[in-house]
Amino acid sequence: MSSIRPKCxxxxxxxxxxxxxxxxxxxxxxxxxxxxANTGDDFRHLGLPICPDLDTVMYTLADINNKELGWGQxxxxxxxxxxxxxxxxxTWFALGDRDLATHILRQQLLTTGASLSExxxxxxxxxGIQHELVPMTDNPVATIVQTRxxxxxxxxxxxxxxxxxxxxxxxxxEGLAAAxxxxxFLAGLQDPDLSAIVICPSNPFVSVDPVLALPGTLTAMRAxxxxxxxxxPIVGGVAIKGPAxxxxxxxxxxxxxxxxxxxxxxxxxxxxxxxxxxxxxSDIEALGIPTIVTNTVMLTLADRTLLATRVLxxxxxxxxxxxxx
Amino acid sequence: MSSIRPKCxxxxxxxxxxxxxxxxxxxxxxxxxxxxANTGDDFRHLGLPICPDLDTVMYTLADINNKELGWGQxxxxxxxxxxxxxxxxxTWFALGDRDLATHILRQQLLTTGASLSExxxxxxxxxGIQHELVPMTDNPVATIVQTRxxxxxxxxxxxxxxxxxxxxxxxxxEGLAAAxxxxxFLAGLQDPDLSAIVICPSNPFVSVDPVLALPGTLTAMRAxxxxxxxxxPIVGGVAIKGPAxxxxxxxxxxxxxxxxxxxxxxxxxxxxxxxxxxxxxSDIEALGIPTIVTNTVMLTLADRTLLATRVLxxxxxxxxxxxxx
Numbered sequence: 198m199s200s201i202r203p204k205c206x207x208x209x210x211x212x213x214x215x216x217x218x219x220x221x222x223x224x225x226x227x228x229x230x231x232x233x234a235n236t237g238d239d240f241r242h243l244g245l246p247i248c249p250d251l252d253t254v255m256y257t258l259a260d261i262n263n264k265e266l267g268w269g270q271x272x273x274x275x276x277x278x279x280x281x282x283x284x285x286x287x288t289w290f291a292l293g294d295r296d297l298a299t300h301i302l303r304q305q306l307l308t309t310g311a312s313l314s315e316x317x318x319x320x321x322x323x324x325g326i327q328h329e330l331v332p333m334t335d336n337p338v339a340t341i342v343q344t345r346x347x348x349x350x351x352x353x354x355x356x357x358x359x360x361x362x363x364x365x366x367x368x369x370x371e372g373l374a375a376a377x378x379x380x381x382f383l384a385g386l387q388d389p390d391l392s393a394i395v396i397c398p399s400n401p402f403v404s405v406d407p408v409l410a411l412p413g414t415l416t417a418m419r420a421x422x423x424x425x426x427x428x429x430p431i432v433g434g435v436a437i438k439g440p441a442x443x444x445x446x447x448x449x450x451x452x453x454x455x456x457x458x459x460x461x462x463x464x465x466x467x468x469x470x471x472x473x474x475x476x477x478x479s480d481i482e483a484l485g486i487p488t489i490v491t492n493t494v495m496l497t498l499a500d501r502t503l504l505a506t507r508v509l510x511x512x513x514x515x516x517x518x519x520x521x522x
Numbered sequence: 523m524s525s526i527r528p529k530c531x532x533x534x535x536x537x538x539x540x541x542x543x544x545x546x547x548x549x550x551x552x553x554x555x556x557x558x559a560n561t562g563d564d565f566r567h568l569g570l571p572i573c574p575d576l577d578t579v580m581y582t583l584a585d586i587n588n589k590e591l592g593w594g595q596x597x598x599x600x601x602x603x604x605x606x607x608x609x610x611x612x613t614w615f616a617l618g619d620r621d622l623a624t625h626i627l628r629q630q631l632l633t634t635g636a637s638l639s640e641x642x643x644x645x646x647x648x649x650g651i652q653h654e655l656v657p658m659t660d661n662p663v664a665t666i667v668q669t670r671x672x673x674x675x676x677x678x679x680x681x682x683x684x685x686x687x688x689x690x691x692x693x694x695x696e697g698l699a700a701a702x703x704x705x706x707f708l709a710g711l712q713d714p715d716l717s718a719i720v721i722c723p724s725n726p727f728v729s730v731d732p733v734l735a736l737p738g739t740l741t742a743m744r745a746x747x748x749x750x751x752x753x754x755p756i757v758g759g760v761a762i763k764g765p766a767x768x769x770x771x772x773x774x775x776x777x778x779x780x781x782x783x784x785x786x787x788x789x790x791x792x793x794x795x796x797x798x799x800x801x802x803x804s805d806i807e808a809l810g811i812p813t814i815v816t817n818t819v820m821l822t823l824a825d826r827t828l829l830a831t832r833v834l835x836x837x838x839x840x841x842x843x844x845x846x847x
Contacts, residue, residue, distance in 0.1 A: 243627075244629050244633060270605065273601070274599050274619060276597075276599045277619045277620065277622050277623050280621070280622070281623035281626070281627065283648070284627050284645060286623060286626075286627045294599060294605070294622075295601045295602065295604065297605070297622060298602050298603075298611060299605070299609065301568050301569065301570075301602075302568075302606065305568055305611070308569060323608070323610045
């Protein structure tokens with residue numbers, strides 16, 4: 198961090214991304230961090246607007262996230278779902294009793310005409326979050342998973358109900374072409390003081406791609422002087438969490454950080470891989486992507502802040518070489 | 523029940539009415555009992571349709587009612603409200619974690635286009651309730667409490683938020699003139715085999731009056747051969763539960779079972795008072811209302827079934843004298 202005052206925009210999916218976002222929040226003052234969460238996995242369930250990635254990041258920044266489960270709130274109870282089971286309601290998506298308050302209040306605020314960005318700001322303020330968190334868009338975008346059997350699945354049906362069992366052959370993002378980056382996201386990308394755009398270690402296909410594919414986003418990223426740095430979610434050939442590696446295999450890609458770098462090629466200016474994958478550095482750099490090797494497995498808060506620091510230092514190095522287009 | 527096979531329609535508000543309804547359910551087979559619940563106290567809260575009286579009766583019939591609180595479900599937890607408090611949401615109306623499942627599923631089913639009657643039937647079936655429970659109407663009716671200060675309060679604001687503190691000068695039932703009795707309620711009233719219409723010991727002003735004031739209801743009650751019998755909710759000058767006695771004082775009425783009988787005069791064929799009020803029997807009968815004296819304080823299930831039995835016997839006595847108009 199030293200003498201520079203980096204202004205960082207971090208793009209995050211769920212758990213892995215939220216960990217690095219928390220690392221940034223611990224080393225950057227509020228005005229120097231903007232976290233942008235994927236909303237492509239949002240869906241309506243039981244009449245409520247559910248934003249899994251956005252809430253995982255929000256709960257993580259508020260330090261009320263459930264560390265054991267990796268989703269939902271700490272100190273959670275499950276009596277709502279128990280009663281709904283008795284009533285033969287839809288219970289495949291477990292909504293905790295505390296978590297429900299978020300969805301019901303969000304629905305109430307959205308009904309007043311507030312945008313998802315505005316609602317998110319309100320919820321974050323009330324949870325005491327200092328840093329800014331925005332959804333990637335205020336428009337509805339729905340990730341659809343195309344499967345080998347020909348069936349198309351809404352993302353949460355694939356992810357939660359079917360536990361990622363169906364074989365994936367591709368993805369579709371309904372509503373994406375008509376969606377706009379949220380005002381906060383766009384303003385962040387266009388901020389002349391921006392010094393780093395970080396793609397957190399999240400699922401490239403279903404957490405990051407929807408964000409990058411939002412109309413105007415890549416153009417704004419390329420026009421920024423801030424380098425775009427992605428942190429590999431694949432370490433030692435496996436995903437720390439979630440179905441990223443399984444998806445890569447099903448899509449015919451090698452399950453490696455190198456394959457992730459190739460996936461992002463043309464969209465990033467730098468790549469971060471784990472110590473375990475040090476041998477891939479030269480292959481990735483041969484793609485024209487400067488790469489650093491560090492610990493990316495974030496078990497402790499110190500791991501999170503150290504990785505965040507390394508990424509910002511890397512951005513500082515790269516900033517002298519990026520030529521905005 | 524000896525030789526008669528009574529078919530009973532019981533009109534109920536919340537707790538007190540539900541106790542007697544349960545008594546009937548224990549002595550009558552499903553096809554011989556229809557319970558009609560007040561929905562004048564229904565309201566939307568946090569975007570959800572809340573039906574306090576209907577749910578109290580439903581939970582009571584399903585034997586999952588919270589006996590300590592007198593509302594909500596047994597084994598309830600309060601983590602939703604705790605989280606909503608943290609989020610600075612509206613928490614004056616305590617929704618339990620289990621109770622929420624009812625409201626969310628009801629909202630979901632109503633959204634599909636089902637009527638409140640249909641939704642109630644579904645919820646009752648899923649809770650294993652054998653007897654039929656219907657809302658008084660499928661149309662929205664909202665009880666408004668007019669207060670001494672000139673302020674008009676939505677019923678639950680008066681009842682729960684303001685704990686019945688404001689002084690009452692009158693009531694208004696928004697939507698009532700345009701509402702119709704629910705199909706089940708109307709069919710029950712018009713059933714030629716009906717042998718008793720029972721007004722359970724519920725608040726006369728805010729639980730029973732909205733039901734009786736539904737267009738067509740009194741006419742159908744008068745046209746029925748079944749006598750209409752009310753059980754006094756006032757015992758020894760006080761209400762067993764709720765603000766009925768306080769309301770009577772504020773409305774300038776004596777706080778007595780006699781005043782309740784006068785309130786129902788012209789709408790009932792018989793009245794039931796508690797042993798404690800035996801001295802009022804002659805004054806009530808002087809109004810032209812045949813009256814029986816029995817224990818109406820239902821502390822145990824035996825109390826409930828015994829009172830239900832007494833009421834049905836009384837209806838049988840009265841049935842020979844009623845001349846439908």
